[in-house]
Amino acid sequence: MVIGGGLAGMTAALRLAGRVPVVIVTKAALGEGSTQWAQGGIAAAVGPGDSVEGHVRDTLEAGAGMGDRGTARAVCGDAPGLIAELEGLGVRFDRAGDALALAREGAHSLPRVVHAGGDETGRHVAAALAGAVHAHAGIRVVEHAAVRDLATGDTGVHGVWLEDGEAIAARAVLLATGGSGHLFARTTNPAGATADGPALARRAGAALADLEMVQFHPTALAVGPSPLALVSEAVRGAGGMLYDHAGEPVMAGVHPMGDLGPRDVVARAVFRRARETGADVVMSLAHLDPQRVHARFPGVAALCAAHGIDLARDPVPVTPAAHYAMGGVLTDLDGRTTVPGLWAVGECGCTGLHGANRLASNGLLEAAALGRRAADAVAGGDRTPAPGPRADPVPLAVGNADGATVRAAVGRIMWDDCGLERDATGLESAARALEALPRPADAGTAGLREVAQLVVRAATAREESRGAHHRSDFPDPDPAGATRTCWAGDLPFPVPTTTPVPAARPSLDLTEVA
16 A cells, blocks of 8 residues: 555555555545656766765765765665666656756755756656556556545554545555645645645654754745745756845855755745845846756746746746655655554655755655665565654544644744744744644644644754754754654654665566556
């Protein structure tokens, strides 16, 4: 049983198909999650002069001392093979002559981001994999169906309950539900990114980890309601520059890499400059060739044009917005959670790859890498959980309050008091406000509220600033703080030490999968 129809879930399903029976359950249509919204691409050391070790180094540096080195070596080592496997499934990555075209994004030391359709990588990847899944006789797809809860017992997880009351038994349940962006009022995530995976796993007793680490993308298009359109980091990689309303460069003197600094640094700089000046920061590409801008970024150009903005000529108003959750369900490198029979992959899981701050375009990479590693573990038939704490399962608690009203309140509370800059006063206020909210009538919103409360608790416990987690009352990193914390129930525990790194995974015979 795979819950979620993005890159992580479809990769796992395709690798499992033909080895065990597979069912995918997805809230929307297959492929209509965060994957298809991804603009930048997939990071992989495939270019001249690049190396897996260079990719690992950049990943760990972006992770601000909290990234897991073994996980980074394994996932970055898988990357070149994954690109070849995705090409075999029909993804047509952009090329420069015979070689893959590579973009450079923030905090990467070299161009290593493989992309498709310019800035529409996610759409191309999602379409290719969805086509392969639908064509495979060994995969049953259940679309437009929400999972209400996991079925648990003395031996762990053994199936799911759908919202309509249907129960589906499964020897293994693999969570691939995507992100948690709608914990916050401003987000780039699609409507389905409501922390479903962490909420389901928590109620089943699984440990969650690194919940305080939420990446805010520095350049969402500052027009309209959430979800906000994303102005990809690759736009800055191609020469886009950030200015305030007076024409002063925002990143001058802030970071040696300027506009291509780590996302947390750029996001806070944009946030602070907008707060200081009372006006949105803008991005400008007017100094570049307009034809090349439109050819390289057709998706972003179309999003801007919908609001009367010419990406190549006009100042583009931007704002930070919640973009990626580094934290989630604690797993090992095979996607195993601390509960038997339950796996988690993609953004809803937490391997330690991203540490305190995700390196650009490592998200799709992790989704594909963990999807196939988890599939191999599931196919092996072993339900042994990952090392780590486990709590007793807790029942789903719902009430009769309107879900939309509660979701909006959660978003406001989290954005105001647990957003880009946090302090004890605001976090205490957020904890009280979340506790005072009425219980919603639907399971999805109930889970969102529960995860929000844990995020606040985790942010309160980390009395330092590190990566994406910034405490204005503790503005410096604590040398002793480069440790990861997981939560079983409401109790904190240190994350167990990782096991030795498995070898890079070989590709399947794609003639059997396609």
